[in-house]
Amino acid sequence: xxxxxxxxxxxxxxxxxxxxxxxxxxxxxxxxxxxxxxxxxxxxxxxxxxxxxxxxxxxxxxxxxxxxxxxxxxxxxxxxxxxxxxxxxxxxxxxxxxxxxxxxxxxxxxxxxxxxxxxxxxxxxxxx
Numbered sequence: 368x369x370x371x372x373x374x375x376x377x378x379x380x381x382x383x384x385x386x387x388x389x390x391x392x393x394x395x396x397x398x399x400x401x402x403x404x405x406x407x408x409x410x411x412x413x414x415x416x417x418x419x420x421x422x423x424x425x426x427x428x429x430x431x432x433x434x435x436x437x438x439x440x441x442x443x444x445x446x447x448x449x450x451x452x453x454x455x456x457x458x459x460x461x462x463x464x465x466x467x468x469x470x471x472x473x474x475x476x477x478x479x480x481x482x483x484x485x486x487x488x489x490x491x492x493x494x495x
Contacts, residue, residue: 389414392443400430405464
């Protein structure tokens with residue numbers, strides 16, 4: 368098993384253990400079109416304990432889209448699985464986009480998935 372797979376296994380195990388603490392996952396990001404392919408500029412995932420979803424946001428600038436989406440915890444697991452297996456992200460009402468082309472998600476890149484021991488901070492992780 369590669370380091371990347373070890374990190375994903377660790378992430379899924381921890382997320383699965385804490386899933387009952389979350390009502391949904393807020394996903395915010397910027398994607399950019401290169402020809403017919405949409406690519407990640409930055410995407411951030413924030414597990415949320417609240418029960419009130421934020422309204423979806425989509426600012427479409429043609430070749431660049433800035434967005435925010437709230438997705439159910441179950442849907443987030445599907446998103447993470449596709450991200451791990453295909454290096455692509457699919458979110459409601461957005462174009463599917465590529466997450467990475469290099470060695471995928473090292474420990475430094477997913478370090479923020481560790482949830483802080485505080486009721487005020489709910490952690491998240493970035494794809495930049």
